[in-house]
Amino acid sequence: MASKETWRLVTRGPNGEIVIHDFDSPEGILRTHLQIGADDCSTDLELRGAPVCRTLVGPMPEGRTIVRYETPDVFEALTKEWATPKAPRRRVRKSDRAAQADTAADRTDG
Numbered sequence: 001m002a003s004k005e006t007w008r009l010v011t012r013g014p015n016g017e018i019v020i021h022d023f024d025s026p027e028g029i030l031r032t033h034l035q036i037g038a039d040d041c042s043t044d045l046e047l048r049g050a051p052v053c054r055t056l057v058g059p060m061p062e063g064r065t066i067v068r069y070e071t072p073d074v075f076e077a078l079t080k081e082w083a084t085p086k087a088p089r090r091r092v093r094k095s096d097r098a099a100q101a102d103t104a105a106d107r108t109d110g
Contacts, residue, residue: 029051
């Protein structure tokens, strides 16, 4: 198992942009946020015992070596963005493109 090497805090900046702060240990996050418990139910066993902080969502795994915490507004925005269905991409075959080009040419000729 890979160990968690990076502790990431994702917040919102003054202009609404997403700001990412990376730390080598959880102490960087604990300097600015109050620990209210320890994770004891994560499906990622390496997160068990990680700090749970007031006003942060997390810990959550991000890849194999990153522990991620987010402010509630970032969590909500990213979850909505992730959950919004994307419009399916239309696949156009080469023969369809040629037919469309011919149709378009016929329209301009007539």
